[in-house]
Structures are given as C-alpha cells and as structure tokens.
Amino acid sequence: MEKNEVLVKIGIKIRDLREAKNLSLQDLSDKCDFEKPNLIRIEKGRTNLTIGTLLKIAHVLNVRLAELVDVE
Amino acid sequence: MEKNEVLVKIGIKIRDLREAKNLSLQDLSDKCDFEKPNLIRIEKGRTNLTIGTLLKIAHVLNVRLAELVDVE
C-alpha cells in the first residue's frame, strides 16, 4: 500500500475513534494542544504525520500508537 | 511513554530487524533510497520520523508499519 493511501486510512481511523468518543474536532484538537484545522488536515490524510503528532493523538484517544497505524 | 523514548525504541527495532536480515547500514539505506547517515539518525532515534519514511523501511524489511511502531 502506498503512502497517501496509508495516510488517508490513518486519518479515517482517527476520525472514527474520535467520533466513537463523541468528541468534536474542537474537543480533540484542544486536548492535543493544536488547532482544529490542523486536526482536519490529519483526518483527511493531507499531511505526512510524524510519530510525535501521532503520539499526542494516541494518548488523548487512549489507544496504542500501533493501533493508529494498523491500516494495512 | 514520551516521544523521545518511543523514537529510540523504534530505532532499536529497525536496527534489530536489519541485523536479523544481515544487512549493513549501507545495504538497507540503499534499498530505501536514502543515504547511510540518514538511516543511522533514524536507528539512533534522533529524528521524529514521518509515516512516509517508516513505510519505506517497513517495505524493505518486509514488516507491517504497525510492527515497527509497536514499542509501548
């Protein structure tokens, strides 16, 4: 699977986990300490995420890093 | 676990997988299409890796992305 496909799927997984916890984009981005538009960028798969950013999100969503990237 | 610790552990995992396949830094970096010093930086956990870079390495090492980051 190629990069952009993986990034889009990771984004979808993040959105699904966020919605399962009934968090708005504002809620989650607040807890991650960055702005809402940046989270949208991530959920849409438009950025080549770093481990650091993924970790922030994993912590807030209370899932393991490996789970966030398990999309193949 | 905090970011730097995770990055160091991912680096160790990559090194272990590389050595298990009897690949030199030169071998693996060649197959990943980047230079040896850049791979060393990664194995030492000195860079906040992107998914794109991790994917290149995962492909060459023939492991899943999730396995590379499963260090927690």
Added chain:
DNA sequence: CAATTGGTTATCATTTATGATAGCGATGTT
C-alpha cells in the same frame, strides 16, 4: 435575527524532517 457550534478550506510563518556530502576511527583484506 443574532449567536453558537461543528466541519471545512486556504494560507502563512516557523520549525524540523529529509536527503546529501565530507570526514573520522576501527577492522579486515590484498
């Protein structure tokens, strides 16, 4: 109607990951 909330896009400045080069010490080989 006005104000708020949720999702979205575009854009900008700053930081930093990436990709590459040169060089070093140690070990092994011819």
Added chain:
DNA sequence: AACATCGCTATCATAAATGATAACCAATTG
C-alpha cells in the same frame, strides 16, 4: 602499506510538517 567496508558524527540546503489565523457554510439555539 594501501584499500575497502562498517558504523558513526557533524553539517548543510531544501522540502515539508507543524502551529496558527481568518473566513466560509450549515445547522442549531436563544
């Protein structure tokens, strides 16, 4: 002795991730 290979460091330019702001639409609420 000269040469190659391996692991490693420091450093540089460039591309791109990050962090932030302004603005939009739709739906809801006072």
